[in-house]
Amino acid sequence: MAVYTDITETELSALLAEYGIGELRSYRGIAEGSENSNYMLHTSSGEFILTLYEKRVEREDLPFFLGLMQHLANKGISCPLPVQRRDGGLMSEIAGRPAAIITFIEGFWVRRPSAAHCREVGKALAELHRAGEDFGLSRENAMAIPGWKKLWNGARERADEVEPGLAGEVESDFAALEAGWPSGLPEGVIHADLFPDNVFFLGDRLSGLIDFYFACNDFYAYDLATCLNAWCFEKDFSFNLTKGSALLAGYQSVRKLEPTEAQALPVLAHGSALRFLMTRLYDWLHVPDGAMIQKRDPKEFLRRVRFHRAIDSASEYGLDA
Amino acid sequence: MAVYTDITETELSALLAEYGIGELRSYRGIAEGSENSNYMLHTSSGEFILTLYEKRVEREDLPFFLGLMQHLANKGISCPLPVQRRDGGLMSEIAGRPAAIITFIEGFWVRRPSAAHCREVGKALAELHRAGEDFGLSRENAMAIPGWKKLWNGARERADEVEPGLAGEVESDFAALEAGWPSGLPEGVIHADLFPDNVFFLGDRLSGLIDFYFACNDFYAYDLATCLNAWCFEKDFSFNLTKGSALLAGYQSVRKLEPTEAQALPVLAHGSALRFLMTRLYDWLHVPDGAMIQKRDPKEFLRRVRFHRAIDSASEYGLDA
Secondary structure, three states: OOOOOOOOHHHHHHHHOOEOOOOEEEEEEEOOOOOOEEEEEEEOOEEEEEEEOOOOOOHHHHHHHHHHHHHHHHOOOOOOOEOOEOOOOOOEEEOOEEEEEEEOOOOEEOOOOOHHHHHHHHHHHHHHHHHOOOOOOOOEOOOOHHHHHHHHHOOHHHHHHHOOOHHHHHHHHHHHHHHHOOOOOOEEEEOOOOOHHHEEEEOOEEEEEOOOOOOEEEEHHHHHHHHHHHHOEOOOOOEOHHHHHHHHHHHHOOOOOOHHHHHHHHHHHHHHHHHHHHHHHHHHHHOOOOOOOOOOOOHHHHHHHHHHHOOOOHHHHOOOO | OOOOOOOOHHHHHHHHOOEOOOOEEEEEEEOOOOOOEEEEEEEOOEEEEEEEOOOOOOHHHHHHHHHHHHHHHHOOOOOOOEOOEOOOOOOEEEOOEEEEEEEOOOEEEOOOOOHHHHHHHHHHHHHHHHHOOOOOOOOEOOOOHHHHHHHHHOOHHHHHHHOOOHHHHHHHHHHHHHHHOOOOOOEEEEOOOOOHHHEEEEOOEEEEEOOOOOOEEEEHHHHHHHHHHHHOEOOOOOEOHHHHHHHHHHHHOOOOOOHHHHHHHHHHHHHHHHHHHHHHHHHHHHOOOOOOOOOOOOHHHHHHHHHHHOOOOHHHHOOOO
């Protein structure tokens, strides 16, 4: 929730001259996203988002992210479309940062999702998986088990500051997940971060998916497991079976899960919860208080980790047998 | 640069039902303003700004601020117009905060103002002073000398942490300013915070003035002195005489300064620089690092204070005799 890099109107007008989207009328920094600087632009031809990619995004990943949005939008997925420069490119540079202009998506993210919202998200996730099948680029999931371990190496020593016994608990989870992690499941392009603040609705209608900056290639069912963590727990950390059931039914209305995927769902959901526990734990312990990243409580995901550890079958998430 | 209070779409839709500005299409937190939470709203009838007033704004001051914007907009000043509720009121409440919806002003603030921008600002300030003459409400300047002293009481002890000798320097300035502060100058409604981020331009044309939340009744020339501090110093803290001259000429093209005002300009500019030194110093020493207020270096205003202390006549600011 921040703008890390300020830009001048001179820089911005020079940038806009590279595009065919008219004259600048207004630009305002948006208090959203914890990784990049985002501006809402008004030009004589409409509204756009300008994103400046800050340190946490690797420049060499941008062709994948921007190409994916373009591919998905062209397939009819409602997501931001990167605007082409006059020279045909999608990437620019401003204030020393790589940057892109993308179309503006109407709607707003739902602070208190209902089961109907969960169903729509499940459906949209499966549509995204289908639409990504023939995307030509691929990107390794930097936040798979080796990525979690890297974060853990920087957090282990002080983990018990967050909760006594946490270090031992996480170590034993790592062992269990590495031993039990599935292989050979259907895979392809996944969003990997489809939390409520990345899904826009107008009423009950899903109006768009945003923020593809964790997208990568991995198991489809892992993406679905992340949505279970992101959408189906209440503020008191209880799992809402109605929402889980709606999410899974929505997904399956477009893409039926294979038996191996259904079987792997508990371990994938457990792993996904651990992955978000790792990033939150790392930020909690490392991000200086003066930084503009909003630190979120790692324990929210520790509660989810513990829940999934006790799950035997995907039917406990509401999966229709 | 923050959004302090998050709002749900349910709360916001309920709020919009009190207004006649159509259906909600989108809302995004804006990374602007250090005092309040601001959202850009898109509705089926256009764009608006929703402001939630946080702790630093007194609820009883809102009728003055909102009424003033309405008065000025009706007089042809380009500033946000508070949108009337269906019941005729200008103030609402959302998420436990007083709130108002105001019209959206096109344009953007100029990071590197030119002399032409300074001239336009001077002109707009004088027009604002003229337009406010028959505004029916008044508000004491909470940031006059007694207000500075209150801040100083909370900063004096640690002032030398910022620069050795600062405490003594400020104490002697307080004595000099209290002894030399003018009286009987023309007064009325002033903006009191017309820094570059509160003035929007489209090219060289001034498109609007925003953020009236320090507006109050005080000497017109004090407002002009604040603009000298806000617009006419370079990044290296040198005073730019061309800009000062343009600002003052722009002002006088609408409202000619009286001899007493011209004579008082150095002491008013000195006082105004001390006023911003006080708030910055206070925030520097008191705002916790985790807070979302961007702390700005008090020394920027200490340099201005020292500059004005050595000024004998307004002609040194570029005032045409």
